[in-house]
Amino acid sequence: MKDADTEQHTLEEIRTRFISVMAKNMEVYGISETVGRLYGTVYFHDQPMTLDEMSASLCMSKTSMSTNIKILSEANMVERVWQKGVRKDLYQDEDDWYKSFTTVFIDRWRSATNANLESAEHTKKELQAILDKTNDSMVYEKAATDLSRVEKALDYYAWLDEIIHLFETEQIFDYVNKK
């Protein structure tokens, strides 16, 4: 049988390893490993954490903690909480991971897809204008093929738009239930 100190140490190791995997895979969300590790640290901490505690826990500068926690905060993955008598900022993890998924991830897709849609619509109009005006058959042909390519993109973006909508409206949970 191990003694309590060794066990405590083992627990720490287990945590650290789990957090590392977690953090590494957060890159698919567009979240850097360091930021991911910070999230894991906060997630596994029993109480809300101060910047100094994060700094000590990760052996990284307080400045880094400040910038990284801001990223997590804007992604709604952590929230600042208040405790009486505590002057330092305190952060704890946002516990609805499904909600976080949307804010972190879907929001990114939303803005990208909107930009693409807008660009495609605009390009479509420009090409149609050329088709209307030109007398040159070569130009006409080029514009026509380009237009078909842009329209294909538009169709795809529209599909993506609907997918994103599925998550934004939480309709997705009708198809795949929260666990």
Next chain:
Amino acid sequence: MKDADTEQHTLEEIRTRFISVMAKNMEVYGISETVGRLYGTVYFHDQPMTLDEMSASLCMSKTSMSTNIKILSEANMVERVWQKGVRKDLYQDEDDWYKSFTTVFIDRWRSATNANLESAEHTKKELQAILDKTNDSMVYEKAATDLSRVEKALDYYAWLDEIIHLFETEQIFDYVNKK
């Protein structure tokens, strides 16, 4: 009325602008802007392209074209094609964007989620082992709370797994039709 040369030039500009937006937003797929721009170039090119043509078109080194086209190729966004009498490698865009979406994007999530699931399962077992063995109440409590956190993660990963499955099996198209 513009003359044909000016119109051609305008067409070029329109293309370039559209491709730029496209490329920039491809970063949500985890594809760099340069690689995205290369894809756009190939997509809008009327014939399959050689590395030299890409190099000339983007004013970038052939080495870059080689590495970047490899990325696109592995993501199934372009394919190498053969033409009689042509010694150079020829690449053209993969026209099923919905399929590409899966290979580029969902595959990334698949491996990340699998890694997370595996890690969580493994951690769960380790913690349960400690719970079984320990005589220290402090250790027991810590392990128990960590376990509940890991289990929460497991639930979430299971949900993600189902989402990914939806795309892999193309069942998603029952809910959101291809355009």
Next chain:
DNA sequence: TATTCCGTACAGTATATACTGTATGGATTT
């Protein structure tokens, strides 16, 4: 077989990103 041509491995360089330490302004306490 000798020559040419092609794609890419590799090493070096430039650019971008991540991280740190110091400085500062604002808030709280004394």
Next chain:
DNA sequence: AAATCCATACAGTATATACTGTACGGAATA
């Protein structure tokens, strides 16, 4: 009002990524 404490802006440094040019091995041609 003075002193203390806190988060963060900013500038500088280190690391990682992206890009280029050269060199080379293999395939096609002569």
